[in-house]
Amino acid sequence: MSSIDKKCVNTLRVLGAEIISSVNSGHPGIVLGAAPILHTLFTRHLNITPTDHEWFNRDRFILSAGHGSILLYMLLHLSGYKISMDDLKHFRQKGSLTPGHPEWHHTPGVELSTGPLGQGFATAVGLAIAESFLDAKFNKYDNNILDHNTYVLCGDGDLQEGVCQEAASLAGHLGLNKLIVLYDSNDVQLDGNVELANTESVEAKFKAMNWNYIKVTDGNDCDEIDRAINLAKESTTKPTIIEIKTIIGYGAPNSGESSIHGKPMNAEGIAELRKNLNYTIAPFQIDDEVYAFYKKNVIDRGNTNCTLWNKMLNDYSKKYEDDFKLFSDIMYNDINVPAYNELPQYEVGSSESTRKVMGKVVDFLSSKMPNIMGGSADLTASTMVKGADGIYGEANPLGRNIKFGVREHAMAAITNGITLHGGLRGFCAGFFVFSDYLKPAVRVAAIMKLPTLFFFSHDTVCVGEDGPTHQPVEQLAMFRCMPNVNLFRPADAKEMEAAMVYSFKQNENPTVIVSTRQNVTTLAETNPDKVSYGAYVAYEPKNKLEGIYVTCGSELQLCIEAAKKLDSEGVGVRVVSMISQFLFDKQDASYKEKILPSNITKRLAVEMGASMPWYKYASNVLGIDEYGASMPLKYIHETYGFTVENIYNKYKEI
Ligand SMILES: Cc1ncc(C[n+]2csc(CCOP(=O)(O)OP(=O)(O)O)c2C)c(N)n1
Ligand SMILES: [Mg+2]
Structure with a gap:
């Protein structure tokens, strides 16, 4: 030396x-x-x-x-x-x-x-x-x-x-x-x-x-x-x-x-x-x-070296004008994110799993946004999510679809790295239940407020036959209690599209979006314009307001039907679609009061997952505080009490 x-x-x-x-x-x-x-x-x-x-x-x-x-x-x-x-x-x-x-x-x-x-x-x-x-x-x-x-x-x-x-x-x-x-x-x-x-x-x-x-x-x-x-x-x-x-x-x-x-x-x-x-x-x-x-x-x-590089950039800008324009847009994170109404629209009453919608949105946005890169942990066929332009690798370094293999933890950390580099928006995907495997990387993204995108399918026990090891229960609570993490659980195709667009547009937080395995109906009551508020009134009763269902995801439809039944009997119950607790919590007091008026204390939160995250919004929760069991989907709702009838009865019991 x-x-x-x-x-x-x-x-x-x-x-x-x-x-x-x-x-x-x-x-x-x-x-x-x-x-x-x-x-x-x-x-x-x-x-x-x-x-x-x-x-x-x-x-x-x-x-x-x-x-x-x-x-x-x-x-x-x-x-x-x-x-x-x-x-x-x-x-x-x-x-x-x-x-x-x-x-x-x-x-x-x-x-x-x-x-x-x-x-x-x-x-x-x-x-x-x-x-x-x-x-x-x-x-x-x-x-x-x-x-x-x-x-x-x-x-x-x-x-x-x-x-x-x-x-x-x-x-x-x-x-x-x-x-x-x-x-x-x-x-x-x-x-x-x-x-x-x-x-x-x-x-x-x-x-x-x-x-x-x-x-x-x-x-x-x-x-x-x-x-x-x-x-x-x-x-x-x-x-x-x-x-x-x-x-x-x-x-x-x-x-x-x-x-x-x-x-x-x-x-x-x-x-x-x-x-x-x-x-x-x-x-x-x-x-x-x-x-x-x-x-x-x-x-x-x-x-x-930096001065030399700036000179190179200047030369590049003159010789390769179009590439330079794109390079600048990428470098300064100035790539346009299409608006919700530019996405394919879903008819009310149509039926599609939100995982399919999620995959289609990633495909659509990837076709418009050259800075999106990501992939899934050997579950593309299930999550429906993949990157564009073929598989990334030595043979195709321009591929934007990364085959992560069954390596959830590294997948999430690598996706953080892709986002952290600057210029690119990294996303990754897997089964929601296996989000446990990658949580430490989401935590680092959360601490850094890095806008990595984590997409998960198979959001509840509705996974069905695969049984308790594959049926998420506590994962929604896990992400909802992580500071700086925005978890969206959309109810239908409209909410999913709006949540996806919102997530790509913002640069402030990691986002977790969970989707259904099973088909859900596109509802008249959902409002994509309100997704950014985290929660909104999806159904307002004709009768005098006396109670509220707070819910999200596939349970929204069930709650709306239960509320309609109650309404027909003269009982006025509102349904709040709370797609993101994170965003709702950020709203001002007057908005919160508008959605969940403090004098309306008869409230029932409904979600096919651990009840814990809901007591903040309702003193009664219909949740699932046990691990699931293997069975076909057609038995699941009945088994865990997620039927219109039971949701209706549970309200009446309050
Ligand atoms: C995931 C994780 N587990 C445990 C720790 C606590 N920890 C910090 S350094 C360290 C020892 C690591 O050994 P080595 O990398 O050889 O570091 P050296 O002692 O040589 O500095 C441990 C256990 C940590 N920071 N992260
Ligand atoms: Mg050492």
Whole structure:
């Protein structure tokens, strides 16, 4: 290692350890061990610029091992991002710019909120897919307008996660050659040595998944790391994992031991670290030489490349006018979303499952919007949802239909990555009951308010014959209690179309849309114009209002029929279609009062799912608080009491 590299690396090490000790919180192990890896990446490879940190063609760096956050913050500080030494000193403190784990759109330069291990790795696969698709779409023989790498730093823990295996397997299959994973291989994790839990060879495993594998034997040797990254960049057909042997907590008295993973060092430990590294710079100081080195090798290099790229873009705009127009629209997320009334219209009284409608809307929107990309977890034939232009892969990088295989968790994380890249709207689809398998990725999207689209079919026990393992019960409650997640459960084709259009138009939240397996009737009472309010009056009785049914999905029709029966007997009951509790909760008090007047307390909520989410709106709930049972659909409604008769009776019982 050259003396300046050594000086920079030791700065990162000691400053990181001292910040962690001063706030008595954080993970010194990875900072001390992996500093040379990220120093090499940032100063010799990563194309980023603090002056335009959302530069479309920047390299993406994902710290999948999010517990190393202070290392990233220090690197961004040195790289000219608006993170001051004071911000670094307030690491993990209330309201600081430098939270415990990296948070997207909170700290400049952070590309993804990470911390849940494995998630960053899997999301990076989506970033690499987005890059390769846009590269195929826009690059010309004389102008590679889209040309960047996706880098990941991961640790042993990341690689142990199932989501990582799923994503790595798909990345290898897809030949994502611009994905480069730097694996901080220190043989140690939180609870002890990795060998206590793992036996397999990472090399053999990744090679078997069609990855390049490169080993760096000395994680302190920046030149060896640099050579490995250069080699990885040469790959044209495979993603690369570089296993870099490091020593956790390098320089600390307990280096190489799990005790250094997440425990701040005491004063003696810090003193010994300084002695071992021969480091004499005062605490919280950075030598000018280090700043100068980063200025030259990250900031200036990045600025030069960004300027060159802007020139390329200018050339491109002149030579390829039409492509440039589309490229700009994509880059600035300016692709027009068709309005509801441009979609195929459904006649009142027609009958169709909402999953079919969902699939048709995705097809229709994909034909109008070149920025939609996604697919399903081996369930296209069931969810009816697929991307356009054929199957995405090496043979067809312009395909917008991703065959995710039965890898729900990675599917969702990858779809987050596609959306996160910028320019594309990622969607994915599966059976609603298996949304359990991908919930952690929806959670990351929710924390980030990333507008990923999650489409599910088979929304209730009406799945029927497949039985309790396939019949969702508690999943509606799960998504409805997640902050920032908008769950739509449309009642018919009209509501479904309106919900889909709404979801593609907005850029603020992840959306979950659930559809029926069974046919439902297109109702006269549904109102697509009101879908954005979350709830509206679908049926108003002729008689004086005395009660309310609150419902959604396929149960809306049943409630309307029950209300009509009550109306014919002189009992005035309104039916509220609550397609999205999330959106209804956002309405002002007067709208809420209009829909659910507080003096009307006789209310019955009706949904074929866990009753829990409904007590907010009604003190009586007809729900399903048990797991289902295998039987043909024709017995389901009777079995669980979801008939017009029972809904009518339940109201009368109140
Ligand atoms: C999904 C998930 N499970 C558990 C954790 C808690 N956790 C954070 S780091 C870590 C140890 C990971 O080991 P490794 O990746 O080898 O990190 P190192 O100790 O080498 O820094 C654990 C269990 C987490 N952040 N995410
Ligand atoms: Mg480790």
